[in-house]
Each structure stands twice: as structure tokens, then as C-alpha cells.
Amino acid sequence: MNLHEYQSKALFAEYGIGVPKGYLITELSELDTALNRINSKGWVVKAQVHAGARGKAGGVKLVNTPQEAHQVASKLLGSSLVTIQTAGKALPINSLLIEETLAIEEELYLSLLVDRVTCTHTFVISSAGGMDIEVVAEKTPEKILSIHIDSTVGVMPYQCREVG
Template identity: 40%
Template sequence: MAASIVSQTVARGLRGASAKHLFLDKFKCARVSSRRWLNLQEYQSKKLMQESGVTVQRFYVADNAPDALQAAKRLGAKEIVLKAQILAGGRGKGVFDSGLKGGVHLTKDPSAVGELANRMLGYSLTTKQTPKEGVKVKTVMVAEALDITRETYFAILMDRACNGPVMVGSPQGGMDIEEVADKTPELIFKEVIDIFEGVRDDQALRMAANLGFKGPLERQAADQIKRLYDLFLKVDATQVEVNPLGETPEGQVVCFDAKINFDDNAEFRQKAVFALDDMSESDPTETEAAKWDLKYIGLDGNIACFVNGAGLAMATCDIIDLHGGKPANFLDLGGGVKEKQVYEAFKLLTADPKIANNSAANSWRLVTMPQC
């Protein structure tokens, strides 16, 4: 049975809150999800890559229209891409409350960048992954727009089956990798990394060849792969995903977009990275829930859900929706829950005005699973 709209919404929230799970049956790979759910803006991830010698587009960041205009002029590029910086996907098809459509714009006229930035900065951008009211844009990235002749997919992630990091790649980039794995699993390639040796030259070259890079580009891609692994180790990442890892007409291998997830247990030695965390875009309730290791996602209804287990929580939301009710939240207590966590969870739910103002005295749905 197809997933309901409610469970799809919850699933999107969970993917945004933690490392997106990728399960490739052929290789039995699973991503490790982070606990604190640190998310970085696109430009922050690109700065980290730059510091590790990874090739990215030239870019600047601006928080006002005049600075965005000056950045466009400094780039001196044939074409410029202006991107609103928010922690949500679907920016290209989003809508601003200023009336501007799209959070990603291409232009060959530098003067247009200032005008576009003026209609982005300070306004809320609504996408399929944001709350209904959208997210206020505080910064924009002004970047050099490069042509891409070919797109590939590359990631380094933690694999429980191998007890360490693995490289996963595909010559089919620029699309949903789960879809590629499902329809053409033969186009998914994996290299297990020995944590003591790191990425060997032969592994990097083999992965580059499997991604379809030829001639001088093969060695260039292999070099980028090794640099990405250096970044993976340097920042204590659980995932570095580049989609696409592209090839330009000028013969350059460029990381056009990246997602980095971090091991929260390493926060004590990654203070500079975790200091980049922008909590202003986070739902205050979700932020408070995370402090107690609770997975919470706010929804639009008025029936509270208090559940032990993510699958059961989504099923509960679906059942409520199926019978005409509207769940107010997804809340997974997780395994090994403590008394204090239960107490804090109830505090979060009772503080929600959608629930507190509900006239129905029995507007609660409480589902628990026994601890074994």
C-alpha cells in the first residue's frame, strides 16, 4: 500500500533531521543517522570542501543586495547562479512571499543579481520541504555557473556491514540515487575503505573509471575522491555525498553540490564545525526535543501522538488521518527511554496550542510498546 500523505510528510522530516538512509540491497549498505541532526547551509559545506582542496565553483556569500551585486561583478563569470540559502530542498521550485518564484536563478547580467537578491533577502521562501509559512532567507550564495557535460554520483558513508567507511558511486548522477539503485543496480559501484590505509590509489582510480571518467579526467577525478575522503576524516563525517560530481566542457571535475552529515559523538573535537549550526531555522520544539534525544516533527492537526518506535508512530499518524482526524505531531521516544525523557515529551506536547486549545477532552492518542 502506498504511503499516506502524513507518513510521507513525516518521512521527509526524518530525512531532514538525520542522515538520509540509503539501503542498497545489492551491497547491504546503510547510513548511520546522526543524533543531533547538524545541518549546514550549502555555502558552508562548500567552504569545508574548499579547505580540503576539493574543486567547487567560485562563489561569494551576501546578506544584502548591494553586496550580492558586488559579488556578481567580482566573479566576472559568463553566467551567474544566485541561490537562496535555507536548510530545505526544493528551492528551485519554491515561492517567496515577495512574489518571486524560485530560490535558484541563472543570469548573464550581473546587475540583475542585485534586483533578485533584493526580492529574496528578508523574505520567506516556501518549498515542499518547509513549513507552510516558509523560511526567511538571510543569506544568498552568488556563484559562477558552469556548464556540465556529464553528471555522476559519489558518496563516502559509514557501512555497518563493513564496520567502516565505504565509497559508493554511479555514472548516473544528478538524480535520486535510490531510484538508480532500484532500477539499474548494476550502475552502483562500491569500494570498501580500510580505515588504517585510507583510500588507495588503485581504489580511487577504479572508482573514477566506474564513474565514467576517461583519460586525464580519470586521474583528476581520483584526486578529488581522495580529497573528499580526507574531508570525511577531518570533520568526523558519517556521510559526504556529492550529487552531482560533474565534468565540464573545459575538462574539469567539479563538486557541484554536497551534503555532509557529522558524527555528533565527535562534537567535543569539532567545535568549529558545530559552531556553524544555524538553529534559527529549526522549529523550537524540534530543537528542544533533540536535547532529550526525542524525534519530534510538528504537523498541522490537533491530536497528539506519543509513541515508542518510528514505524509505529508513522502508522499511528496514518490511522488517525484515515479516520478523519489530524495528527498534531510525530513523536518517537526511541528505545531505552528514561523517565525524564517521558516527562519532557509530555511537556512538549502540552505546550502545543493546537493541542491545548482542542475542545475535545480526549484529543490524545497514546501508543506505547513494551520494553523487552
């Protein structure tokens, strides 16, 4: 199952996990409404495609004014994005997540994926952040915790304690 960032954040919010205030737009005409509803000193404009490394590929931009937001949104919306995770394939940008900017106190990385080697669902967790998780994996693999989940029993309490 592939979820866009906005879909994941909606699920988090549904279960009481805090997420930045944000709005999804699919047309430029929706941008001003999103900016006004967020009422922030700055915004993050995020391309919604099924790939990581969007920021490094130019798909995530910080903006400080509505004019900057319009410039970035008009450039991204309707274009395509190639990241290190798309194997050279350009993915269409049909929607943008507009979010408030927040001060980052701590950056963590958490991923749930299917490990093709072990054929298990696997949580990959790191306190070293997520922007450069590939570099962390290469240079300091001890900073990454992988927890393989037995699909016949699900996530066990002891596995949750490993993360904490």
C-alpha cells in the same frame, strides 16, 4: 551536522578541491560587489537552506545580467523555500550563494548520510547525476552505489577503490 552549500564548498577549497568562484550575501546591498568580484558572463543565485531539491523548488536560478540577478535575489532573500525534502515546512532564506556559471562536463552525485535502517554512516554515489537522484533510485537503482562505513574503523582504502 548540517552544512550549507557554501560551507561545504569552503571545506572543499581548503583541501584543494576545485569549486566555482562564489560569494555569500546576506543583504541585497552586497550583490553588486559579489557580481563584480566574480566577473562572469552569467551567475547562479542559490538559496542557502538545509535541504536538497532547491533548484526544483525555485531556490536556484541562472541569471545573465546584473538586473536579473537583482530581481532574483530580491525575490529570494528574506523569503522562504519549501522543497520535497522539507516535509512541507518553509525554511527561511537568510543568505544566497552567488556563483559563476561553468559548463558542466559531467554531473555526479555524492552524499554522506546516516542510514537510519543500518544505523551507519553511508556514502551514496551515482554517475547518473544529482538533480533527479530520487528518480534514478526508483528507475535504475543499479546506478547507485551505497557504501556503509563502520564507525569503529572509519573509511577503509578498499571502500575508496570501490568508488573509483
